[in-house]
Each structure stands twice: as C-alpha cells, then as structure tokens.
Amino acid sequence: MEVACRRQALALAAHLLAEHLNADTSDDIGPWRPCDHCGGPARYAGRHAKTFTTALGALTLTRAYYHCAACNQGGCPRDQALGLDGGSLSPAVTRMVGTAALVSFAESSELLAALAGLAVEAKQVERTAEALGQAITVDERQQVVPAPAAELAPTMYLGLDGTGVPMRQTEVAGRPGKQADGSSKTREVKLCTVWSAEGRDEDGVPVRDAGSVSYSAAIESAATRDTDQTCSAFAQRVEREASRRGFDRAPRRAVLGDGAPWIWNIAGEYFPAAIQIVDRFHAKEHLSAVAKLLYGAPSDLGDAWATARHAELDAGQLHQIVAALRAQYRARRHAVTRTEVRKCIGYLWANRRRMRYPTFRAQGLCTSTAVVEAGCKVAIGTRLKRAGMHWTVRGANAIIALRCCKLSGRFEDFWERRVEHRAAS
Ligand SMILES: [Zn+2]
Numbered sequence: 001m002e003v004a005c006r007r008q009a010l011a012l013a014a015h016l017l018a019e020h021l022n023a024d025t026s027d028d029i030g031p032w033r034p035c036d037h038c039g040g041p042a043r044y045a046g047r048h049a050k051t052f053t054t055a056l057g058a059l060t061l062t063r064a065y066y067h068c069a070a071c072n073q074g075g076c077p078r079d080q081a082l083g084l085d086g087g088s089l090s091p092a093v094t095r096m097v098g099t100a101a102l103v104s105f106a107e108s109s110e111l112l113a114a115l116a117g118l119a120v121e122a123k124q125v126e127r128t129a130e131a132l133g134q135a136i137t138v139d140e141r142q143q144v145v146p147a148p149a150a151e152l153a154p155t156m157y158l159g160l161d162g163t164g165v166p167m168r169q170t171e172v173a174g175r176p177g178k179q180a181d182g183s184s185k186t187r188e189v190k191l192c193t194v195w196s197a198e199g200r201d202e203d204g205v206p207v208r209d210a211g212s213v214s215y216s217a218a219i220e221s222a223a224t225r226d227t228d229q230t231c232s233a234f235a236q237r238v239e240r241e242a243s244r245r246g247f248d249r250a251p252r253r254a255v256l257g258d259g260a261p262w263i264w265n266i267a268g269e270y271f272p273a274a275i276q277i278v279d280r281f282h283a284k285e286h287l288s289a290v291a292k293l294l295y296g297a298p299s300d301l302g303d304a305w306a307t308a309r310h311a312e313l314d315a316g317q318l319h320q321i322v323a324a325l326r327a328q329y330r331a332r333r334h335a336v337t338r339t340e341v342r343k344c345i346g347y348l349w350a351n352r353r354r355m356r357y358p359t360f361r362a363q364g365l366c367t368s369t370a371v372v373e374a375g376c377k378v379a380i381g382t383r384l385k386r387a388g389m390h391w392t393v394r395g396a397n398a399i400i401a402l403r404c405c406k407l408s409g410r411f412e413d414f415w416e417r418r419v420e421h422r423a424a425s
Pocket of ligand 1: 036038071072
C-alpha cells in the first residue's frame, strides 16, 4: 500500500509540475533569437515536447524550439535554464546517479529503480556518471582552497600508491607491460591520500582520525624529464591535494609509500622537509613475496621465514634481514630466485632510512595503518578492478574523479558550485 501510494503521490506531483511549467510560455521570446552555436539568427519553430526523467518520474515538457539555418542546429533555451540540457535526466536524477554510481552501472540502474522507482538504463547511468566525473575533474583543478590553519593537525600524513586497472586493448596498444610477451593489459592509477592520526589505541599506536582521509587519483604520468618546464600531471595533483588539506603547512609531515622511485622523487622534490616512511604493510608484503618464491605456497617453512623477517623489520633489524637473504642467495642455484633475492636486498638498502620503524614509533608516527593500501582498494579496486571490466583512460579517470570526490566528502560542495555556476550563466 505504501509503495502504491508513493507512486500515486509522485504521479500527481509530476502532473502538477508539468502543468505549471507548460503554462509558462515566456521562453518564446519572439520569432528570432541569437543561435547558441554560431551567434547567427535562429528562427522560432514552435513548441516541442520531450519527456524527461525527474525525481517525480517521467515528465513531458513543451518548450519553445529555435532553429538556425546557418549552422543547422536547434535547441530549447528553457532546457538550459532548467538544467535539462545534458540529456533526458533532470538535475535531481543526475545527482542521484552521482550517488548511485559508486557501484557498477548496472547495479546503479537497479538501485535507482528499487529505491527511487526510476527507470534509468545502465548505459544512461554510465554516460551521466562519466559526464559528472569529467565536470569534477575540471572543478578539482580549479578548486584549491587551502584548509584554515586552525584545522591543521600537528602531524599530517600523505600517502602515495599506484595500482593497475584493466584497460581495453586499444588503450594499451604498444605500451610495454608485465605480460609474458612484454605487452600490457593495465594502466597504473596513481593515488594520493592525506590523513591525520592524532588518536591512539590502547597500545599507544597512532590511529587514523575518522573522517580525516581524502583521496585524489588518476591515470596520470608522474615522470618529469629534465627538459620539461612544468612538473608532471600527477605531481601537480599531489600539490593541489597537499595545499587543500594543509599538508604543506602542517607542523610535522610524513610521506608514506612503497618502494616505487616516483613516490620518493615527488616526496623529495615537493616536500623535502617531510619524513619519508616506507609503509610497513608494503615492506612486509615484499618479504612475504620472497618467502613464497623461496619455499612455494602454501608452506609452513615459508610462513615461518616470513614471520621472522617481519619481526626483524618491526624491530628495525635490517642487517638481520639482509643476512638471512644473503644466506638464501648463497644456498640457491635458480637464476630467477637469486635475482629476486638480490633485488630484495637492494630494496632494503635503498629504503633503509625509510624503514627505521622503532625510531618512527618512538616519535609517535604512524608507520602503517594500511591507509594507503586500503585507499587504493576503496577508491579504485572495488569499483574499477572487478571481473570482466575493461576501461578507457577517459572513462576510468571520470569514474575515479567521481569516487574520490564522494569518498572525500566533497560531492555536496561540488554540486553547490555547479548550481551557482549555472545560475550565473
Ligand atoms: Zn547557428
């Protein structure tokens, strides 16, 4: 009964709203108006009807239609005034799509039908979500309002990470990758996340402050050549996010990441005063991978070896880890195994200053809350790395922008700016 009543009430409201809007014919401003496309004269060509999907359901509006003979384009000025010029979805439904599109397009379509009684096809969800994401991408570049100094935590963290996202074949053609034939099936999404961790658990370990995490990510280059005048697209993104969150002005700063060189290049160049920390979670993953290579998986011996190395890592005993790896290197004959073991020694050596975990702990610094790793999963993995998904760079970046905006609690602000911008134009 309640669902039936809601449907009736919405249908009645839709009818009243359509009647109200259709009674207003002030959008007919005479036989001519300047063409929106070329500025030439566009001729009045009657009132045209179109059905829109609104929060109240389907709504058929008749609007003054103008046609330009010079460029053979036509349009209804009212659609623009009402925010209906993006297609057949109303602003309220577009906003609902933005909220629903955190799940797959097909699931979003089902959600909209189940919760709001709206018929929006998966393809339409996709188009709308991508258009929103592209608008957010533009907005993100322009909207860099530094956080007020009073809101800065005494210690702020900036995490950088990369994760591969499956691409359509045309998007990776000719790019070198990790496939057996040297080709690539993925592109790397680079993620920047900023958070604070002033809280402590019962053991005195820093805990990430609820609601303090923000994300910004894209498939973007982090490489800068010596000849480049400007810094890489991703470095600029990191700078914007750091500025927005006040990371660049916090009394104490720490950059967390895994061993990837681009991460430490950005950290060193843009935040030279920040403490560099290899995320402990990543470092342990590295050692576990070596254990798997040495002993196979599953293996009790391998588990025991990894557990011992993890404990040494926590205790800051890098020399012990290197000694254990050297012993393995001497004992093994397989070329691949030896190479990987040698690489791991190199990784530990290159990052030794970033792995002084007992020192960091004594300074009250967070060394691994798996925030960065979880960020990659939450912001990227759960949505973009699902089975059977293949993206274009453009599509992936739009959806990543939309997700980061929502997960960072910025969607409402974005929407307000969008409405204001429309009202002004
Ligand atoms: Zn024209």
